Amino acid sequence: MRKLTYFAVFEPTETGYSVYFPDLPGCVSFGEDFEDAQKQASEALGLHIYGMEKDGDEIPAPSKTPQVDPETASGYIISPVTVFPNLVRNELDNRAVKTNLTIPAWLKEMAEAQGVNYSKIFQAALMDYLGVNQKNN
Incomplete structure (x- = not known):
């Protein structure tokens, strides 16, 4: 090291x-x-x-x-x-950072009704979109 x-x-x-x-x-x-x-x-x-x-x-x-x-x-x-x-x-x-995003109100209401963890979903979707499994160093 x-x-x-x-x-x-x-x-x-x-x-x-x-x-x-x-x-x-x-x-x-x-x-x-x-x-x-x-x-x-x-x-x-x-x-x-x-x-x-x-x-x-x-x-x-x-x-x-x-x-x-x-x-x-x-x-x-x-x-x-x-x-x-x-x-x-x-x-x-690898520290957590805050970011804003905009979604339709109806989608937010549905997600909240099901207890969705926005951070977890957004992170998984973004990694999938970028084709990465983990942070590239």
Whole structure:
């Protein structure tokens, strides 16, 4: 399973820890304490990598020595953060999303009278229409 580890800079603030990844500009996070900051950093890293891959951006190789911004507050901590991009992608691509559809009132009334699960029927019909048995990755 593919695993990526990047160094994060945990910068103390009055209300917790601000987090940034020197190798991934724009990948930032925050936590109310160090433990929360680590959890949030992992989530931010996973989402950032997912977004880059979705956009077709090149994922930079993790550096061995992170470049700490000179304006970083004193007392900062550098710590590795690891994610498994395939697990993140699988979770995000298979999450349930809401969509609207329009059907005639009489059809809705009949379906509700029989306790139809719209989501299940729509998903099965759409997969049949597209000729897929499961989500293609």
